[in-house]
Amino acid sequence: MTAPVYVCDDLSDAEEGSTLVLDGAEAHHAATVRRARAGERIDVVDGRGTRARCVVAEAGGARLALDVRERVREQAPRPRITLVQALAKAGRDLQAVETSTEYGASRFVPWAADRSIAAWKGKEDRGRARWEATALAAAKQSRRSWIPEVTPMLGTDGVVALAVREGATLLVCHEEAREGLPDARVENLWIVVGPEGGIADRELEAFREAGGRPVLLSSNVLRSASAGPFAMAALSGMRLVAG
Structure with missing residues (x-):
């Protein structure tokens, strides 16, 4: 099953091995609505072709700490x-x-x-x-x-x-x-x-x-x-x- 996707406008610091903090509405939806738990795979995208493949390290009510496993750049749709x-x-x-x-x-x-x-x-x-x-x-x-x-x-x-x-x-x-x-x-x-x-x-x-x-x-x-x-x-x- 593919990993669920969440959005973060800036993924410039989401390098492999780093920690990415997701907060606000996206973190609330992941932690409270979808009940994301430690160890779960999550993808975070910036909406402009960058995807960070992550694993949940810590989930709180309005905050998600993610271990970045890989950051990839995907081509725009063509045509x-x-x-x-x-x-x-x-x-x-x-x-x-x-x-x-x-x-x-x-x-x-x-x-x-x-x-x-x-x-x-x-x-x-x-x-x-x-x-x-x-x-x-x-x-x-x-x-x-x-x-x-x-x-x-x-x-x-x-x-x-x-x-x-x-x-x-x-x-x-x-x-x-x-x-x-x-x-x-x-x-x-x-x-x-x-x-x-x-x-x-x-x-x-x-x-x-x-x-x-x-x-x-x-x-x-x-x-x-x-x-x-x-x-x-x-x-x-x-x-x-x-x-």
């Missing part, structure tokens, strides 16, 4: 996949974030699409924090050392501008597209998933002008919550995406 996920009602966007993190997504862009029913008006920071918390929990559950980034919420023009600036390869999930997912070997791949009401014509045209390619994921119509994870799973099969 780097950004999921542009339209805001969706009933927490379906959070479902997409959770499952796509498990499949290796590197970044999420909350998209205020023209037809999005859900809105973050005046609550952008709170909405982004919920996405970040969901991505963090899913990354820990799937034992990832790389935690996906969540950008600020963007409208369509902002999404297009960022994609152009980064030179991204844009795949726009659309039920009227005629082509499936390509097996293109690219480094910076973006998957665009619209809201339940679909992507507006003017948005689709804007993505096309930015080099976007409409793709059909399935002969069945997928919900906004499942389209992104479906694409991630398909790409994982083609490219062995992992992180």
Whole structure:
């Protein structure tokens, strides 16, 4: 069984043979919720690819002393996949974030699409924090050392501008597209998933002008919550995406 994962922002001093002290919410969860005990294996990651393989030396209510057995540097997921996920009602966007993190997504862009029913008006920071918390929990559950980034919420023009600036390869999930997912070997791949009401014509045209390619994921119509994870799973099969 793989070791559970906890997060510490700074692992620069976590050298082999050293003692790493984990405190705060992570230590509380490990010691109180999971009831970690001396001798148990635990991995600590910094969210940026560094993993410290540890053994619990001492467990207290709000503190964990860990013996560092090994520190490794793991490669970032390749290709780097950004999921542009339209805001969706009933927490379906959070479902997409959770499952796509498990499949290796590197970044999420909350998209205020023209037809999005859900809105973050005046609550952008709170909405982004919920996405970040969901991505963090899913990354820990799937034992990832790389935690996906969540950008600020963007409208369509902002999404297009960022994609152009980064030179991204844009795949726009659309039920009227005629082509499936390509097996293109690219480094910076973006998957665009619209809201339940679909992507507006003017948005689709804007993505096309930015080099976007409409793709059909399935002969069945997928919900906004499942389209992104479906694409991630398909790409994982083609490219062995992992992180």
